[in-house]
Amino acid sequence: MERRKVVVLGKYDAGKSTLISRLADNAKNVEYDGITVSMDIGYKVFGNKKLYFFGTPGQERFKFLRKILSEGLDCGIVVVDSTRGLTREDMEILEQVKAMGVPYMVFVNKTDKGELDYDFGVATVKGSALHGDGVNRVVETVLAMT
Ligand SMILES: Nc1nc2c(ncn2[C@@H]2O[C@H](COP(=O)(O)OP(=O)(O)O)[C@@H](O)[C@H]2O)c(=O)[nH]1
Numbered sequence: 001m002e003r004r005k006v007v008v009l010g011k012y013d014a015g016k017s018t019l020i021s022r023l024a025d026n027a028k029n030v031e032y033d034g035i036t037v038s039m040d041i042g043y044k045v046f047g048n049k050k051l052y053f054f055g056t057p058g059q060e061r062f063k064f065l066r067k068i069l070s071e072g073l074d075c076g077i078v079v080v081d082s083t084r085g086l087t088r089e090d091m092e093i094l095e096q097v098k099a100m101g102v103p104y105m106v107f108v109n110k111t112d113k114g115e116l117d118y119d120f121g122v123a124t125v126k127g128s129a130l131h132g133d134g135v136n137r138v139v140e141t142v143l144a145m146t
Pocket residue numbers: 010011012013014015016017018019034035036058109110111112113127128129130131
């Protein structure tokens with residue numbers, strides 16, 4: 001079995017935890033008042049690959065965890081909230097993942113409520129983590145990238 005480390009990044013409330021709970025069978029999340037204070041983790045086997053999904057916490061003071069979680073990653077998924085538009089924080093996260101030098105994709109989330117057209121220059125899937133739209137295409141994209 002080949003193992004792959006996939007890190008899900010994005011600002012607070014973008015839908016990282018929701019996406020990971022859709023992607024993995026056994027997602028665990030440590031949260032307090034609805035905010036991920038620690039991290040998400042889950043895995044799922046696809047053919048001969050075992051994908052491990054790690055979610056980063058949204059709060060600024062846990063920024064250091066983003067770096068730790070991003071050690072030795074095989075691929076990144078940046079979750080963007082279409083109802084909020086692109087913010088400075090989204091741009092910072094995109095720059096950060098680009099600097100890691102690994103393949104990454106963008107998931108434009110909450111398209112059940114919002115709309116966002118932007119050319120991220122990498123594979124982009126639009127959908128809804130809450131409703132499961134686009135989640136299969138995220139998996140296909142990750143498998144193709146890793
Ligand atoms: N309308 C809508 N809400 C969503 C979607 N995905 C997540 N949410 C909601 O957005 C909020 C934040 O989601 P969460 O996964 O905790 O975000 P995180 O902070 O990035 O981990 C929760 O209330 C979710 O139910 C979606 O596709 N559509």
